Amino acid sequence: MANLTSNFIGIKSPNPFWLASAPPTDKKYNVERAFEAGWGGVVWKTLGSEGPPVVNVSGPRYGAIWGADRRLLGLNNIELITDRPLEVNLQEIKEVKRKWRDRALIISLMVPCDEDSWKDILNRIEDTEADGVELNFGCPHGMAERGMGSAVGQVPEYIEMVTRWVKKHSRMPCIVKLTPNITDVRKPAEAAKRGGADAVSLINTINSITSVNLDDFSPEPMIDGKGTHGGYCGPAVKPIALNMVAEIARSAETRGLPISGIGGVTTWRDAAEFMALGAGNVQVCTAAMTYGFKVVQEMISGLSEYMDSKGMTSTADLVGRAVPNVTDWQFLNLNYVTKAQIDPDACIKCGRCYAACEDTSHQAIAMSPDRVFSVKDDECVACNLCVNVCPVDNCITMRTLPKGAVDERTGRKVGDYANWTTHPNNPSVKAAE
Amino acid sequence: MTNSPLTPGVVPGRLPAQAYHDNFTDHEPPLDGHEARVAADRCYFCHDAPCMTACPTSIDIPLFIRQIATGTPEAAAKTIFAQNILGGMCARVCPTETLCEEVCVREVAEGKPVEIGRLQRFATDTLMAKGVHPFTRAKATGKTVAVVGAGPAGLSAAHRLAMKGHDVVVFDARPKAGGLNEFGLAAYKTTGGFAQREVDWLLQIGGIRIETGRALGRDLSLAELQKQYDAVFLSIGLAGVNALRAPGEEMAHVRPAVDFIAELRQSADLSSLPVGRDVVVIGGGMTAVDAAVQSRLLGAETVTIVYRRGQEKMAASGYEQDHATSAGVRIVTHAAPVAVLASGEVEFAYTADTPDGLKQTGETFRLKADQVLKAIGQTLTGVPEGLALTSGKIAVDAAGRTSLKGVWAGGDCAAGGEDLTVTAVAQGRDAAEDIHAALVGA
Ligand SMILES: Cc1cc2nc3c(=O)[nH]c(=O)nc-3n(C[C@H](O)[C@H](O)[C@H](O)COP(=O)(O)OP(=O)(O)OC[C@H]3O[C@@H](n4cnc5c(N)ncnc54)[C@H](O)[C@@H]3O)c2cc1C
Ligand SMILES: Cc1cc2nc3c(=O)[nH]c(=O)nc-3n(C[C@H](O)[C@H](O)[C@H](O)COP(=O)(O)O)c2cc1C
Ligand code: SF4
Numbered sequence: 001m002a003n004l005t006s007n008f009i010g011i012k013s014p015n016p017f018w019l020a021s022a023p024p025t026d027k028k029y030n031v032e033r034a035f036e037a038g039w040g041g042v043v044w045k046t047l048g049s050e051g052p053p054v055v056n057v058s059g060p061r062y063g064a065i066w067g068a069d070r071r072l073l074g075l076n077n078i079e080l081i082t083d084r085p086l087e088v089n090l091q092e093i094k095e096v097k098r099k100w101r102d103r104a105l106i107i108s109l110m111v112p113c114d115e116d117s118w119k120d121i122l123n124r125i126e127d128t129e130a131d132g133v134e135l136n137f138g139c140p141h142g143m144a145e146r147g148m149g150s151a152v153g154q155v156p157e158y159i160e161m162v163t164r165w166v167k168k169h170s171r172m173p174c175i176v177k178l179t180p181n182i183t184d185v186r187k188p189a190e191a192a193k194r195g196g197a198d199a200v201s202l203i204n205t206i207n208s209i210t211s212v213n214l215d216d217f218s219p220e221p222m223i224d225g226k227g228t229h230g231g232y233c234g235p236a237v238k239p240i241a242l243n244m245v246a247e248i249a250r251s252a253e254t255r256g257l258p259i260s261g262i263g264g265v266t267t268w269r270d271a272a273e274f275m276a277l278g279a280g281n282v283q284v285c286t287a288a289m290t291y292g293f294k295v296v297q298e299m300i301s302g303l304s305e306y307m308d309s310k311g312m313t314s315t316a317d318l319v320g321r322a323v324p325n326v327t328d329w330q331f332l333n334l335n336y337v338t339k340a341q342i343d344p345d346a347c348i349k350c351g352r353c354y355a356a357c358e359d360t361s362h363q364a365i366a367m368s369p370d371r372v373f374s375v376k377d378d379e380c381v382a383c384n385l386c387v388n389v390c391p392v393d394n395c396i397t398m399r400t401l402p403k404g405a406v407d408e409r410t411g412r413k414v415g416d417y418a419n420w421t422t423h424p425n426n427p428s429v430k431a432a433e
Numbered sequence: 434m435t436n437s438p439l440t441p442g443v444v445p446g447r448l449p450a451q452a453y454h455d456n457f458t459d460h461e462p463p464l465d466g467h468e469a470r471v472a473a474d475r476c477y478f479c480h481d482a483p484c485m486t487a488c489p490t491s492i493d494i495p496l497f498i499r500q501i502a503t504g505t506p507e508a509a510a511k512t513i514f515a516q517n518i519l520g521g522m523c524a525r526v527c528p529t530e531t532l533c534e535e536v537c538v539r540e541v542a543e544g545k546p547v548e549i550g551r552l553q554r555f556a557t558d559t560l561m562a563k564g565v566h567p568f569t570r571a572k573a574t575g576k577t578v579a580v581v582g583a584g585p586a587g588l589s590a591a592h593r594l595a596m597k598g599h600d601v602v603v604f605d606a607r608p609k610a611g612g613l614n615e616f617g618l619a620a621y622k623t624t625g626g627f628a629q630r631e632v633d634w635l636l637q638i639g640g641i642r643i644e645t646g647r648a649l650g651r652d653l654s655l656a657e658l659q660k661q662y663d664a665v666f667l668s669i670g671l672a673g674v675n676a677l678r679a680p681g682e683e684m685a686h687v688r689p690a691v692d693f694i695a696e697l698r699q700s701a702d703l704s705s706l707p708v709g710r711d712v713v714v715i716g717g718g719m720t721a722v723d724a725a726v727q728s729r730l731l732g733a734e735t736v737t738i739v740y741r742r743g744q745e746k747m748a749a750s751g752y753e754q755d756h757a758t759s760a761g762v763r764i765v766t767h768a769a770p771v772a773v774l775a776s777g778e779v780e781f782a783y784t785a786d787t788p789d790g791l792k793q794t795g796e797t798f799r800l801k802a803d804q805v806l807k808a809i810g811q812t813l814t815g816v817p818e819g820l821a822l823t824s825g826k827i828a829v830d831a832a833g834r835t836s837l838k839g840v841w842a843g844g845d846c847a848a849g850g851e852d853l854t855v856t857a858v859a860q861g862r863d864a865a866e867d868i869h870a871a872l873v874g875a
Contacts (some may be wrong), residue, residue: 069474268505269503269504294496295478297493297496298496298500301505332678360526375556
């Protein structure tokens with residue numbers, strides 16, 4: 001069986017599955033049960049400064065969107081950082097780390113944006129024996145109104161400054177957790193790197209309103225007739241998170257900066273995808289909040305089965321494997337031609353492909369009176385919509401035309417690689433001539 | 434073919450050749466990949482799942498279904514086999530409608546449970562088709578264990594013991610291993626020689642020797658086994674059958690249903706198997722249903738199950754009863770046999786539940802029967818001297834220990850639990866764990 005042990009910036013854990021800083025990692029009770037279930041590590045729920053802890057709302061703090069069968073797809077929250085006393089958290093962290101030496105335990109921190117506050121909190125956590133710190137520059141609600149969380153994470157100069165303070169006042173490995181509520185995620189990542197961060201983790205939650213109560217006319221979750229934007233997470237955010245991870249992994253400025261991938265990891269496959277795009281490990285919150293700690297067992301068995309099937313013996317074999325293949329649109333091969341093809345044996349005759357193509361695509365699917373569906377090669381632009389709407393796995397697939405074959409739609413032969421930068425329709429090509 | 438369903442007497446070849454093939458194929462065909470995905474997607478991944486509690490072997494059902502749903506059926510199979518090494522057979526024969534699927538929250542919510550049994554088969558078939566055995570043996574302990582009876586209880590115990598590093602010899606009186614997996618279960622539940630394939634696959638663990646044709650009481654004695662081995666596990670099932678205690682029972686056309694089924698399971702050519710035109714099966718359990726349904730599938734014109742109490746008391750589940758009636762079997766309840774008559778009929782008396790128990794009402798009726806199959810329960814026979822019994826079975830504690838030191842028992846021959854394949858597997862496994870603890874002093 002593949003070896004899943006993970007070494008992330010010197011922090012070892014038996015597998016690359018960590019719980020993200022959030023309710024699942026809020027206290028000793030949870031964390032120990034998570035470790036018993038098999039989680040490789042945890043990032044403890046974010047600690048604040050000494051003094052009276054923050055206060056949470058006492059009404060609903062989560063909103064959600066669902067897929068068919070009420071499968072939870074996206075979760076949003078208006079929870080703040082830990083609302084338990086600092087002393088209690090520190091004591092518990094120490095106890096847990098003593099008992100679970102082989103697991104990773106990272107402390108997430110968020111304190112006001114001045115050097116003394118950071119120096120102070122770093123001193124306070126010094127003797128917990130935790131493996132590292134994660135700077136929460138991500139929380140998009142509540143704490144941001146107080147100049148912390150994403151209010152820091154949206155200003156690269158602040159990120160760099162605070163990271164520098166942390167590296168100055170602590171020897172612990174430092175992970176900077178990034179907010180996705182920005183336009184270009186590379187900027188905060190570069191700032192973290194300049195400040196001396198050992199790694200970045202992303203994404204924290206995305207600003208969102210999940211739904212509106214149409215009787216009371218307030219966003220949900222509703223607190224006494226009012227609502228506020230919250231942080232969005234869960235399967236729905238995975239595509240956004242994957243792109244942000246990939247952008248950092250392939251950017252010349254940040255290439256090689258270790259990444260802890262977060263955002264919608266729900267199955268082993270999601271985790272493998274994050275890792276292929278450059279994440280050294282993954283963190284999970286919503287999947288654990290939806291299904292309980294046991295989900296990690298499927299992640300472990302699934303990832304090792306996958307790695308075995310690929311002949312990969314360590315997670316290092318997987319990390320970053322897809323990065324070289326992430327490119328800009330302008331470099332995609334415009335002479336690559338595929339056609340959809342429908343397997344009549346697998347087809348259950350639902351007709352979804354027909355409706356999709358006929359109404360919204362290129363009228364390239366024919367339907368016979370006895371509901372046999374076939375692709376018209378002279379119309380198919382290979383958009384993939386039929387593949388995506390078909391309920392049967394692998395029923396509709398893309399067939400790649402070999403070089404020299406004629407594309408019946410254009411009447412042209414499939415040629416060699418050529419991209420937009422040299423395409424005759426590109427105005428800038430002409431301009432350069 | 435000269436015979437037909439209408440040919441009088443007990444004769445073979447009542448059907449055209451193709452019909453035997455069609456009738457005895459998989460009762461529930463395996464799921465293909467797409468069907469498995471769709472079925473798996475319905476699971477809610479319940480916490481502390483009721484299905485898991487209902488499974489006598491406590492398979493982590495939500496986990497294995499999630500593993501199927503995420504495209505890793507082999508990992509799913511390992512989850513199953515870790516708890517139940519005969520998970521492949523159980524997937525085929527467990528009465529899931531009274532076990533895991535009965536308590537599935539979707540059964541409760543919609544009357545349509547997640548198809549746990551079929552998903553289990555999908556996962557286990559996938560792994561077994563690769564010939565992969567997912568377990569290896571621990572370091573040899575130098576201890577030896579004798580297992581008597583190579584049915585599900587014995588095989589499960591032997592596997593767990595071998596895995597723990599002990600050397601195991603399994604003795605069985607019959608010429609083949611498997612117990613009722615090989616000689617009992619309905620043919621259409623376990624097609625294609627699956628029982629023997631499963632035994633072979635299980636033995637890949639190593640450290641298990643099977644000696645067939647060796648009967649306790651005839652070729653072996655418990656005292657000798659105790660002397661020669663560090664521990665003994667008894668899993669001899671129920672080798673005897675209950676008598677009707679009605680005159681005429683000794684006639685040649687009256688026989689135990691289990692013998693009829695065993696002959697059927699061993700037959701290489703079902704068209705050569707004789708079956709009556711009018712078959713009467715007496716009893717109300719799984720054996721009665723299996724004998725009746727298979728008589729129909731062999732071409733009997735009429736098959737009637739006669740049970741002495743009400744339908745709700747029948748040990749066969751509602752699902753099985755439906756299966757019987759849809760196969761054309763008639764079920765008559767509240768009637769007890771009075772005599773098997775030389776005229777080729779059986780006389781029954783109607784019964785009624787009274788405060789003093791079941792009473793015959795005095796009214797009688799007759800059914801035509803050129804074949805009568807008795808399925809009114811199996812009994813324990815050949816128990817070695819010195820073992821304490823309780824209600825006709827070997828008395829055991831929760832870990833399978835008998836009244837004799839160094840002797841454990843499990844499966845149908847031991848008291849406690851339902852007489853099911855899966856229960857036998859659980860008891861064999863648990864006894865093995867206890868034997869291991871006793872042998873290594875843990
Ligand atoms: C017709 C029929 C249909 C059934 N259908 C189902 C079903 O669909 N689903 C289900 O869950 N359960 C079913 N059962 C019940 C199930 O088969 C049993 O509960 C299960 O096989 C018990 O396992 P076991 O290992 O205890 O005994 P068995 O399977 O009976 O195995 C006992 C073994 O011990 C051997 N043996 C007996 N005496 C001696 C001796 N003196 N010396 C050496 N060896 C000996 C026998 O040859 C046999 O191989 C059915 C039973 C019958 C009879
Ligand atoms: C209720 C809730 C509270 C959270 N609190 C924190 C927090 O205190 N600190 C932090 O860094 N991230 C916090 N997060 C964000 C998560 O750590 C994680 O980045 C995000 O949920 C995306 O991962 P997911 O899709 O696996 O849930 C919280 C998320 C949720 C749902
Ligand atoms: S999960 Fe439900 S019961 Fe538990 S705290 Fe939240 S609202 Fe209350």
